Amino acid sequence: xxxxxxxxxxxxxxxxxxxxxxxxxxxxxxxxxxxxxxxxxxxxxxxxxxxxxxxxxxxxxxxxxxxxxxxxxxxxxxxxxxxxxxxxxxxxxxxxxxxxxxxxxxxxxxxxxxx
Amino acid sequence: xxxxxxxxxxxxxxxxxxxxxxxxxxxxxxxxxxxxxxxxxxxxxxxxxxxxxxxxxxxxxxxxxxxxxxxxxxxxxxxxxxxxxxxxxxxxxxxxxxxxxxxxxxxxxx
Numbered sequence: 001x002x003x004x005x006x007x008x009x010x011x012x013x014x015x016x017x018x019x020x021x022x023x024x025x026x027x028x029x030x031x032x033x034x035x036x037x038x039x040x041x042x043x044x045x046x047x048x049x050x051x052x053x054x055x056x057x058x059x060x061x062x063x064x065x066x067x068x069x070x071x072x073x074x075x076x077x078x079x080x081x082x083x084x085x086x087x088x089x090x091x092x093x094x095x096x097x098x099x100x101x102x103x104x105x106x107x108x109x110x111x112x113x114x115x
Numbered sequence: 116x117x118x119x120x121x122x123x124x125x126x127x128x129x130x131x132x133x134x135x136x137x138x139x140x141x142x143x144x145x146x147x148x149x150x151x152x153x154x155x156x157x158x159x160x161x162x163x164x165x166x167x168x169x170x171x172x173x174x175x176x177x178x179x180x181x182x183x184x185x186x187x188x189x190x191x192x193x194x195x196x197x198x199x200x201x202x203x204x205x206x207x208x209x210x211x212x213x214x215x216x217x218x219x220x221x222x223x224x225x
Contacts, residue, residue: 004157033212043203043215056210088155094211103148104213106158 002027004093004107012113018079021110025072025093031055032074033104034066037088046089049074078112086114121204121216129224134191136219138204139184145207147180147187152201152218161189161202194223 005024034046045058049068068074092104146165150158177190205213
């Protein structure tokens with residue numbers, strides 16, 4: 001099976017702009033989670049989507065939003081970019097069973113630089 | 116907040132040596148997972164150990180779990196330069212949200 005893919009891999013934006021990142025999960029996986037990684041805060045959970053519904057959300061401002069399509073592909077949007085949004089954004093997919101007992105598979109990430 | 120905390124923060128060893136890193140967590144868990152990250156790239160899943168397991172092996176990796184102490188360790192035997200990476204432990208909550216530690220940066224020199 002193909003792994004989790006993320007596009008684009010690198011992105012440079014300026015403050016105030018908005019950005020959309022895309023994630024395609026492993027075939028058959030219905031859950032997609034998004035994480036932000038920064039040197040200062042480490043890996044932080046943004047949100048998770050399952051069957052086009054947001055199932056879980058982390059402590060991020062409303063500028064961060066996402067959605068999932070019927071084919072399980074997910075997009076993440078950040079509006080009104082701030083310098084502090086510069087980070088590696090990772091998505092992970094899993095087949096999703098209750099209790100979080102299965103492995104999550106991560107994509108290569110999108111590195112966002114906000115100038 | 117971070118559920119897992121790795122120790123040490125950084126580790127430098129020579130090829131052929133063993134590398135051991137530890138992870139402590141705060142709340143009860145269903146399982147604990149270890150991931151590797153090479154130089155700012157994506158996370159690669161290494162091993163998942165369930166709460167009813169005490170030890171698990173995968174190739175040169177050995178993971179132990181002590182739920183009474185809320186701790187886990189990852190041992191990499193006969194390390195190689197390609198093992199140079201950051202290693203993270205992660206625990207899922209009841210919804211599957213992973214909570215990561217700060218990671219251990221391992222450098223293996225030839």
